[in-house]
Amino acid sequence: MVWSSNAKGNFCSAEAFDAIRKKGTTVWWHKHVWATATHPRISGIAWKLIHNRVPVDTTLQKRGIQLASMCCLCGKEVESLNHLLWHCNRAKDLWSWLCHLFGCNYDFEDLEQAFAKGNNFSSLIKDLWNVGVLAIMAEIWKGRNKRLFEEISFDAYSCSYKVRWWLRAAGKLSKGTPRIHSTDGAILRKLGVNASIPAAPRIRPCKWIPPDFGFIKLNCDGAAKGNPGPAGVGVVYRDDHGNVIGALSMGMGATTSFCAECEAIMQGVEWALRNNWTMLWVETDSVAACHSFGKNQVPWHMITRWNLAIKGLQRLIISSTWREVNFAADCMANHGVSLPSGCIQAFVGRPSLLNKVEDPHYVYYRFD
Incomplete structure (x- = not known):
């Protein structure tokens, strides 16, 4: 008797579980959210936000809860996740600040467009950009909760300070390398990230x-x-x-x-x-x-x-x-x-x- 799921024919409990488990469809953003350079705490919050598993007002209204809605950050629009992360004036200020750090234009309005901005960067800067995008989303959400439940006003400076901390952590976790003779050095100095110089390839x-x-x-x-x-x-x-x-x-x-x-x-x-x-x-x-x-x-x-x-x-x-x-x-x-x-x-x-x-x-x- 052989176990057909294994090349050698030996039974393996991990492969047995993989054979019977329900598998979801592969999503385009998983490599960004669960990347090596991304801290698990940021990944967890980002996963909830991307799946809309958070209690924003519009979600509660869809579940039949009657309530008046207003964004607690800008006080101008109905609170939806799309508005909170991408169209709120306080969020726009943070996105503009992040783009200034990386020397690119702020012209995106959703997550897919934001990640696409990093495609022209080196592998290290791309990792940092992706972490910056996810960190801003996470800090906006945490700032919203503090404003709503603890009545602590949203502080963009404090938020940007925490994003910088996540970026410095990402610089240590990333396996990417910067480009020599490019703007990468200036970006890394702005972020306070010390990048290791890639080792010369071994020639055999x-x-x-x-x-x-x-x-x-x-x-x-x-x-x-x-x-x-x-x-x-x-x-x-x-x-x-x-x-x-x-x-x-x-x-x-x-x-x-x-x-x-x-x-x-x-x-x-x-x-x-x-x-x-x-x-x-x-x-x-x-x-x-x-x-x-x-x-x-x-x-x-x-x-x-x-x-x-x-x-x-x-x-x-x-x-x-x-x-x-x-x-x-x-x-x-x-x-x-x-x-x-x-x-x-x-x-x-x-x-x-x-x-x-x-x-x-x-x-x-x-x-x-």
Whole structure:
């Protein structure tokens, strides 16, 4: 008996719960509200406001409660959440102040437009902008409650001070980096945020190594445009002189990248056996797939195929490599994405679509 929701067939309580739970639709704003840089307290208040789970006057009226309504901040309009956050004069002053800090124009009237203003910023400044937007919403709501229930007048200066505090906290939580030689430095000085200079990328050389005499090397790759999403597999076969002696692409339909990587290895070995190649070096850029096959812990739906395949092999080596020296297989996998599910295109020799292959005499570089 196997647990079909798990690639290895093992029962997992977390996956069982995920299989039976009711799943809501994905909302566009979740990555902004639950971002790493956003303090959980701000996220919680913002979630309530976005879902309109707050007792503003218009919401109470819709529930049948009869009451006269007036915005307790400006005293001019009926209190709705839309007015309170975006159209109240006191709120507009705070939005204008935030835009001045970030050097942008104040021309938005809802949350989606406000978040869109940060799209042109660097990753760090965008994180700070998003937190600033959510912090102002939260502080307006807290200021409204103090005015209504404690009769403490709304203080824009106190509100802006608290927003600055949330922004400084976000600067420590954010994983983003500023742009060099841009206005980011001036913005960070205004906010009082100390940004760490991004470390220079580590440069590591790598080479494609041909197989030993008598071996055939299979460079395998799986591609999924989304996870899950439309997927394909690609395999390139090369001899001990580095010559391409065959290639393969296959469409998989919608699946995960891990399943695509595993299927690439499986298809590669099976096609090699059809050509009577029994001494194989399988190389993939997926460490997870390499460990899975290397420890004979293949996905449960491939166990029978894999056991039959390895019986026909004389020698088998499985290793992982970097993408920088696996680009030929990646090209074949991307071609496989465009094929119908289950459609296999196998080539004898080097196919015309493979414009470039790894040169064993050339040094490639990985930046990370």
